[in-house]
Amino acid sequence: KDYHSHLSPHPRGEKKTPQKNFSPLSHHFLPTLFLVFLMKHCFHISLLPIPELEDSIKRYMAAQKPLLGDSEYRNTEKLAKAFKNGIGKELHRNLIELDKKNFHTSYVTGPWLDRYLSSRDPIVLNFNPFITFKRDPQESYNDQLVRATNLTVSAIKFLNSLRSSILEPDIYYVNPQWSKSKAFKRFLSLLPTSVSWYGAYFAQAYPLDMSQYGHLFNSSRVPKQGKDELFSDHGARHLLVMRNGHFYVFDILDPIGNILHPYEIQAHLINILQDGETVAEYPLGYLTTENRNTWAAVREQLLQAGNEESVYKIDSAIFCLCLDSFRIENSSHLSHCMLHGYGYNRWFDKSFSLIITVDGSAGINFEHSWGDGVAVLRFINEVYADSTKHPAVVPKRTAAVLCSANVEKLQFHLNESIRSAVTVARQKFDKQRHKMTVKPFEFRKFGKQYVIQQRMSPDAIFQLACQVAAYRQFGKTVPTYESCSTAGFKHGRTETIRSATVYTKRCAQAFIIDRKKYSAQELRKLIESCSKYHKFLQMEAALGQGFDRHLFALRYLAESRGDPMPEFYQDPAYQYINYNILSTSTLNSPSVFLGGFGPLVPDGFGIGYNIYDYWLGCNITSYVERDLDKFLLDLEGSLNDFFDVFQGRSLK
Template sequence: MSTFENEDTLARVPLPALEDTCARFLEWSAPLLNQEELADAEAAVREFGRPDGPGPKLHADLVRYDADPATHSWLDAFWPARYLGRRDRIALNANFFFLFREAPLHGFAEPQVERAAGLIAAAVNYKAQLDDERIPPIATRGNPLSMAQHKFLFSTTRIPGPVQDTVRAPYSDEWQGPSTARHIVVFQRGNAYQMNVIGPDGRPYSLDDLAAGLREVRKAGAARAATDTAVGHLTTMARAEWAAARDRLAALDPGNAASLDTIETALFCVCLEDLTPADDLAAGDQLLHGDSGNRWFDKAVSLIVFADGTAGINVEHCELDGTTILSFVDALLGASPEEHAAQSGAAAQGVPAIEPVTFVLDDALRADVDAAARSFAQYGADTATVTLPFDEFGVDEVKRLRMSPDAFAQMAYQLAHKRAKGFTGATYESIATRQYRRGRTEAMRVVTPEVQRFVSTFDDPAASPEQRRAAFRAAADKHVERAKQCQAGAAPEQHLWQLQLIQKWRGDALGVPEAPRLYETPGWLTMRDDYLSTSSAPSANISYFGFGATSSRCIGIAYVLLPDRFNLFLSTPRPVADMMYTFADRLREALRELRDLLDEQ
């Protein structure tokens, strides 16, 4: 089957009934509220959902939108509002990374060049297969998944806007079909270079040619760019500020617009780093928020390669979710560079063309670049991170104990959080919904009454092992049930969030001029104010997955569940770092204790 053959036949994302969403909202938020707050939420829901209330009017408009033949999903407008509408910086706050598994580079005189050339060859091969729609559509348990996100892997760049960003990409009205670009942009010490990776006749360059081109880049970029000239720093700014700076940059000199075009149309970026990471944590930090002068955080895909050949990827999130990037990375690392080059028909063509990508800057723009660099360096320093490699057991052992590995991990997080902080806090988990047309993710809220009983029972000295086990399994079963609700499109948060957006966009015309009180209640605000923000990436081809925390008190948990181990990357603002370190210690204990409890049966 061709890559995109299933897209028009996939089921549409189900639009829940308003009364079902309201009931689930109360059910999902109730464990986090006291009696007074719950009563207030219940009253607000009654106001919202009454026949002449705002809810039915807003929902009716959404029903009309969903019924439009031009609409792929009732979430079509939601995703741009959520991702492209955010006005803070996306670097560290929204972009995510994967640290690739180690590659056998011993014996190579130039491990960085060899690894980078191999990754480029693999990515170009993947693009060739995608262009011809030869990437097999992915299926889970026999059910096909949407491949629409794959259209944003190459030559895709987020463009800052004063109110909402846009996306420049192929497969669009302006640029129909695959990207025709033949170049990538390589960053070296804050200098940027255009490098062709596909020859004039459409054949990819050979591995030796790519390596020669990278050597030329390293030679040309041997002198580190002055901080106030490395324009990549600007991509770390808050979006409206970056939009204004980009406009001034493009207007200052015709060459600047051409340089922006070169970067934005490039197939992807490759960032060569001088340093050799001391460990996985150092590598993760660099992948998440490394030298911003050596990045273009608006680029959909940036492959980052360190001096010793350690490598990973930084991803702009607006059109790409982790599951899509996982399948891309699995393909890149699933065969040798030589195999990828042979599959793509790569041929020796000489050293690829290398051109510097430069910008003319005035004093004001240089000051902006310098300020952005200093601000982001401080922002990165103010983010605390830790890796938690747990190699005592993994997915295989949890399955042997007859439990969902994800539920096991999530219950461990809840127990560790209760022990570290003394309470159960709002927890987000991303649930993939790509079985639907243009499906992306659903927001799952992990805390349930069963979770609360579990964490309370587990540390009750009067509770027997049987009681602890029963509470643990009940909470895990509820977790699996709720995850299935999300996968079935029966979750409340995004539905209510979209109705809130409709009120902002068209409330006056729909007879809902004021924001409904529901969105000001502790029920809505508390349910979405995360203490833990979690997402998983199951693949043996990555060592770690990571992202930044989502609030001033949140711990971000990116977890890789592998057959024999769990690898977690935690992040949080530095002022609350001690609590994250305590949480990590309690989590190690919780994983062991939960496994031992189940093994006693």
């Protein structure tokens, strides 16, 4: 169906004739039929397409429909039409011209990176997400020292595979069984990077863009006034280790790229654990939690005070290993630890930090400007599998402690102004982190397999449950953001799935306001309509046919040229749809225990969720604990209602 052509709410039972016959079949990440069609017509990864302006406006108005009253909608429709036929047409034409000149990248790559780097908000809580590893299946390997060594060795093995061009490409499989074929993996790993795509193509396996991996190692975000920069030095061979706010470095690679012996790495970590027993008096890691302009100014003071070499060693390190000095108490404590910690033992500007607590809980906190979850999740999956199947060190065999000269403890010259800045940053960070509430949620009545048996989309069902819960809480449909990867295209980043629709609004009203008027069969049909439309939106987004990135790029173009801001973008409705109360993202992986991120707005929720075969769960963040508790109750109630409907039971 061309759903966008008839999205005005209509009375129950009224039917509309679809204008097109698009089957809304899709996979949550990349839609099978359309991706195969797309990839079969090009022997390379295509550039992200620029949607037609008329289509983007149509999709935009469809997303606005459930959020606005009739008069507001008419006003927004008028502004959208004027934009489409006026300045928007010119901006769209100019964007296409620029895209043709910049054939080496996508039209949104530069503006999207600039959006991240230009933000002056602190990156912790606002941008940096986290993902936690599952525990090692062998509990004795969850000792902090053992697990830190094994995960570090596996991470460096991943680095060497990447740099040796023998890392298998990220692949979307038309036939997922190919991913389990050792023969195919062996064949693909032997192909040079320049032709690996062709080998995969003939097996109907389509590599995804992997350009983000270039910033995974030896990289940092550097604060600058007005706009930050990304820094990389791939020639650096040292690892950065943080312990109680102290910084240590040691070369983990030799000059030709060979990794140190695992027990030598373990010996270095023993030295560090024995040295850093007390928290640093002025932990510089707090500075990375500051407003970016404030941090940029203090960084200049650090450099001027004679700390250039130490700062460079932090920025250029392969990655940051954070050895925390406490145990994890529960899932909420784990989330707090990985999302923000206590501030003093983090350097949030690093491309990623590997965090390991005393009890062996482990996770990744990563800076978001350089890349998205696809690259980090691949890294986590590889590292977890290698560290558990092929551990580099074993428990009860401790390396001999080497001379501490092999480990350098970074020293800093701090004047009174820098000390004061650290103190202020700590106070601000502590105040903000105490506002953050993180709570896990599990629902055990059904999972992916059951929903598929109902011939519906598991992702759509969870998203619908969030919509019904939000409607209960706010008494209306609220702006919602669901992230969708566009890694099927060159330099693809993400597109937004607008999960709040006229279908979810109608369904929420039926479950909340008129629940006794509907039979179980009628409610099921409403749920099915939501599922079909959600899959259609997923398909559009994965194929670069959403509206958010397109409209963003047009606005960015106008701003970069110094043009007056079009009235379309000044519309309160445009501001509101981008004030996302619900920010959602899924992280399904056999290696991941949980993940999460902060809310996008002060009164919103950050929802990281997983859909397993027989149950589903999520990890939700909020700055208002009372609101979060209510949302969790409403979410559980919504899923229970769905289960009753699936079982054919009418609601009471």
